[in-house]
Amino acid sequence: MIEIETFRKIALSFPETSEQPHFEKTSFRVGKKIFASFDSKDNLVCIKLSVIDQDVFSVSDKTIIFPVPNKWGKQGWTYIDLKRVHPNLFIDALKTAYCEVAPKKLSDLIQPDFGKEL
Template identity: 65%
Template sequence: MITIDTFRQLALSFPETTEQPHFEKTSFRVRKKIFATYDSKTNLASVKLSETEQDLFSTFDKSIVWPVPNKWGKQGWTLLDLANIPAETFIDALTTAYRTVAPAHRSDRHVRE
């Protein structure tokens, strides 16, 4: 199980990441762009992926990783069930979301670190 503390620690380890409220959720942003949110009521995370990445992660297990069921899902927003997702898959998805949103010079640097 991925806890909010684990989520927060990993998200804030990325360069220039900030944590801010986003309606009833917690959001993680790089240069004001959201790459992930956490909903404490449902214990779900939402991450911003490309359509291809979303398809790839969703093949893992559609009961654990799936597109947001509306127009946001068609834009790459993907839900992660934090109670059941393996840590490695979560880390990969969050890292991919960061790279999707971060400026190229930041996401490239993080890959090499």
């Protein structure tokens, strides 16, 4: 189980991330782009992934990580159940969401391009 304060701490540890209200939710942004939001009513995090990454993360258990069930889900928006997700899986998914929307210079700080040495 991931507590909201743990989620907040991880999200805000990414370069140039800010926390801002988004309707009745809390959003985490890099620049003006949202990479994650929190719905306290349902204890769900919603993250922005590519459709391919969404499929990869959802394959382990579609009751823990799953596409938003509407047109937003078809664009990569993905729910994570904080009560049930494994911490390492959550951190990987949140990093991936950050890198999906962050400028390359910032995402490289989180996930360096290992192919540069080749």
